Amino acid sequence: MKRTMIPIRQANAPSAAFEYFSTKKDEFVGWARKFSLFPYPFVTACCAMEFMAVSSTPYDTDRFGAALPRFSPRQSDLLMVVGTLTHKQAPVLLRVYEQMCEPKWVMAFGACATSGGFYQNYAAVAGIDKIIPVDIYVPGCPPRPETVIDAIMKLQDRIAGSRHPIITETF
């Protein structure tokens, strides 16, 4: 008995050739984007010392294309929230995040930005993910530079593996 293969395709599905080129385009754009992370350091507290250490020569985040901080959110695509976020500062963070152009990623740098750390009081926000979406969390109080580099590499892997639509619905 001979079975015939019937291709399961919907009427309006993109063709195989389109999908091939679309995937190749995603790979290419992902490769380009993962090596051109421009961080915006939103530095609020003592983790800044560790941020200085990680961006200095011995650890050399330029190897990952993530060394040049841009001090305008409009020119950057990686928001690094370094330190404790207070309730008084939360509107500022939200505004900075909204000023960043797509595509954008957010790193919660250190225990306080991740979860509030040991602050549970009237002043501190218990984690910046209560305000803005976070892509990667870096634990530690403060994190070792190796941890930050590991987080950058994990974020790069995610950028390389994700889809990169040129035209989005929010475009």
Add this chain to the structure above:
Amino acid sequence: MAAAILALMQQQLVPAGGEASLSHGMLVVVVPPADLLGAVRRLKSEFAFDLFLDVTAVDWPKRTPRFDVVYHFYSTTHLIRVRLKTRVPEAEPIVDSLVSLYGSANFMERECHDMYGIVFRGNPDLRPILLYEGFVGHPLRKDYPKQQEQPLVPYRT
């Protein structure tokens, strides 16, 4: 030196209801709120305490005059510090502002007003300095709930 000045203060500065003592080598003078401004004026002019270091408060929830308002001064000629305390009740936590004597008292009184709700009569600008507009309550009072937050931005759900 400190003992001589303490004796002098005990003679001159401490009126009826006030007291002076020595705590860990530092002069401590307790005055009633009505005498505060006069006492500080004499501290500045006669005892040369020319540097205003800090003002803060202490909350004693079970004591009847509930708050201590604590001032620290430093004398750059005698090189000694003095601590000045006054007790104010919860119903009327009002003391006189020291802005007329020490300009640096302005911000510190605003902070004390934020945290404890002490009202400094005569301070030109008692807006929140560390807290934000719309914050309800005074977070360093003992009856403020320890983990109560007052977010300015609505949380994501």
